[in-house]
Amino acid sequence: MNVLGEMADGELVARARRGDADAFGALVERYMRMAYAVALSVTKRHEDAEDAAQESFLVALKRLEECRSPERFAGWLMTIVRNRSRNLVRRESLRDSDPVPDSTSHRGPTPDLVAERMELRRRLLEALDELPEVQREIVLLHDLEGWKHREIAERLELPSGTVRSHLHFARKELRRILGAMLERETDG
Amino acid sequence: MIQDGMGRQGVNGTEGRDPVLTRALERLDPGVGDPMYWFRFRHRVVASAARELARRRLLRESTVSETVALWGRTLVPTAVLAAALAGFALLRSQDVPAMLPIVVEEILVEGIEGASIPTVLTSEEQLDTGGVILAAEAY
Numbered sequence: 444m445n446v447l448g449e450m451a452d453g454e455l456v457a458r459a460r461r462g463d464a465d466a467f468g469a470l471v472e473r474y475m476r477m478a479y480a481v482a483l484s485v486t487k488r489h490e491d492a493e494d495a496a497q498e499s500f501l502v503a504l505k506r507l508e509e510c511r512s513p514e515r516f517a518g519w520l521m522t523i524v525r526n527r528s529r530n531l532v533r534r535e536s537l538r539d540s541d542p543v544p545d546s547t548s549h550r551g552p553t554p555d556l557v558a559e560r561m562e563l564r565r566r567l568l569e570a571l572d573e574l575p576e577v578q579r580e581i582v583l584l585h586d587l588e589g590w591k592h593r594e595i596a597e598r599l600e601l602p603s604g605t606v607r608s609h610l611h612f613a614r615k616e617l618r619r620i621l622g623a624m625l626e627r628e629t630d631g
Numbered sequence: 632m633i634q635d636g637m638g639r640q641g642v643n644g645t646e647g648r649d650p651v652l653t654r655a656l657e658r659l660d661p662g663v664g665d666p667m668y669w670f671r672f673r674h675r676v677v678a679s680a681a682r683e684l685a686r687r688r689l690l691r692e693s694t695v696s697e698t699v700a701l702w703g704r705t706l707v708p709t710a711v712l713a714a715a716l717a718g719f720a721l722l723r724s725q726d727v728p729a730m731l732p733i734v735v736e737e738i739l740v741e742g743i744e745g746a747s748i749p750t751v752l753t754s755e756e757q758l759d760t761g762g763v764i765l766a767a768e769a770y
Contacts, residue, residue, distance in 0.1 A: 462687030592647070
């Protein structure tokens, strides 16, 4: 990992404020997955999540002077992501569902398999939809993106105990809703 | 910050992660089946930000030059004013009659017509000496 990749958020923000494209790129690299996961937890649609996450970085750059605690850039950015995502959902509430693109299409699955995976994704998104937004965020950040409780707590500015509690309930609910599907995942 | 092969962070492991849920949720990661997805994502964002980044660089450069110019705008008139005041004061001081040095000798001989200090001192000295002798004898 390069020097910028190891630099603290505060320093990267200071450099980005001066127009340093590499520093801004490092911030994007560091938080793009998180931004996407948070956006997806709100929009529940891939393209909307992608748009919201990308736009949020641009909005954040334009408003970088408003980030009063640059070392807490992630929490501030996620607030922007959430707001952009909610606005997008409001604007496009009538749009048809746009599922996450097939992530295994390069392996050349059969049409039946593609249909089955599409169905699994649809059910996953529906199951996530049953959760409160904060639980969706936390379960995606933890079980998809691999963030630790402490990291999520810091980034989302929540107590660590609250993060653990949300994660527990989110998992329980997802297991209840997805039940058989998850069992098949375990087998297959 | 540690990342796994997919660029995910916080992966000092799978520590605490629910493997079954993780496997299911991976279907929602657009980067799983498209290894270039996140690369393209980053590239798009940075490319879209190019104008704003350039504006910031320009703003910073102009801020530096503006600061120098601002200093110049403040310092030059101040220096000119100070120089003018100093010149004025200098000219004005030449108009005032210079204080003539008062010679001690002149003060001492003031009112003593035609007598120079040595003359006066000599006569006084003699008088004083005599006075001192008389006094000594009387004592």
